[in-house]
Amino acid sequence: MSKLLKVDSISKSYKTGNKVLKVLENISFDLNKGEFLAITGVSGVGKSTLLNLVGLLDKPDSGEIELGNVKYSSLTEDQKSTFRNKHLGFVFQFHHLLPEFTVIENIAMPFVIGNGDFDKGFKKAEMLAKAVGLGERLEHFPTMLSGGEQQRVAVARAIVNNPDLLLMDEPTGNLDPKTGKMVMDYVFQLRNTYNLSCIIVTHNIEIAKRCDKIFSMETLECNYV
Ligand SMILES: Nc1ncnc2c1ncn2[C@@H]1O[C@H](COP(=O)(O)OP(=O)(O)OP(=O)(O)O)[C@@H](O)[C@H]1O
Helix, strand or coil, X not given: CCEEXXXXXXXXXXXXXXXXXXXXXXXXXXXXXXXXXXXXXXXXXXXXXXXXXXXXXXXXXXXXXXXXXXXXXXXXXXXXXXXXXHHEEEECCCCCCCCCCCHHHHHHHHHHHHHCCHHHHHHHHHHHHHHCCCCCCCCCCHHHCCHHHHHHHHHHHHCCCCCCXXXXXXXXXXXXXXXXXXXXXXXXXXXXXXXXXEEEECCCHHHHHHCCEEEECCXXXXXXC
C-alpha cells in the first residue's frame, strides 16, 4: 500500500490573552491510500484541532504534515486553497449546505469552482447523488431534506473533486443512530468504489471499529483494528 499522509511530530497551542493552552504535543501518525482512520478521544483533547491542521485550515506551531509528497509548510496561502479544493474533502457535524441551491447544485459547486466546467460538474454531481441514494432528490433544496439526506449531500459534495483524503468531523453527531449508520454505510461503500482514504473524528465506537485504524488521542497510539 502506498503512503498518502504523514503527520510528523506536530504541536499546536492556542494563545488567549497572556495564557497559552497546549493542545497537541508531538503527534505523529501515517495513513496509506485507501485506508480509513478513526480519531477518538474525550471532549477537548484536540481532535478537531488535529483535523483542521490536516485539512490545511490551520497551521501547526511545529512539525510537518505531508500529503502525497507535498509538504504543507511549503505552500503559500493561495496554494493552500487550491490544494484544499483539489485534494481534500470535508464533512462536518452540521452539513453547511448552501440553502439557496438545490441538491445537484450543492454537490456540483466545488467542481465548478475548481474546474469551471458546468456540464461535467452537473453530470458528476448527478452520478454521486445517485451513489448516495438521492437520485430522486436532485432538485430539492436542503430544507426539503431530512437530516440524514442533507448529510449524504454533504458527503457527495465532499468527494466531487475526487479528493485524496476525506476529512469527517463527527459526521453523524447530529443524527439518530439509525440514520447515522445509513450515512456511514454510504461512505464505506464509496470507499470500495473510489479507493477513498478517510479520517473520521468520532465518539461512536461502532464507526471507529469499521475503520482500518484507530488513533486514540488519550494513549497517542495508532493501531490497526
Ligand atoms: N481557536 C481557539 N482558541 C483557543 N482555544 C481553542 C481554540 N480552538 C479550540 N480551543 C481549545 O482547544 C482544546 C481542543 O479543542 P478541540 O475542538 O480540538 O477538541 P475536541 O477534542 O475536538 O473536542 P470535542 O470532542 O468537544 O469537539 C479545547 O480545550 C478548546 O477549548
